[in-house]
Amino acid sequence: MIHYSCDRCRRMIDPAKEIRYVVRIDAQAALDPLPNDELDDDRDELLEIDEMLQSLALEDEDSLLDDAPQQLRFDLCSECYRKFLQDPLGVESALIVGFSSN
């Protein structure tokens, strides 16, 4: 039998006694398409693409990894699920940590 534990409070979740909540987060860089207004000049589009690829190749590999889409999945107990919904970005706890470190 598969046992789940809450990813927030580490408590074991017994599916026979309580509801297990799953939170999935897809995080990725938002690459909005560039406006097409400047494409009708005389510049060679292939040359532009080539330059773009070269500049991409020069990027630090670490930053490319940071920009890779992230798929996060958390198992939460009912209590932590409620708290997650109240503060999904952890703003409240981040503020508390900031205050206590002073």
Ligand SMILES: [Zn+2]
């Ligand atoms: Zn929990």
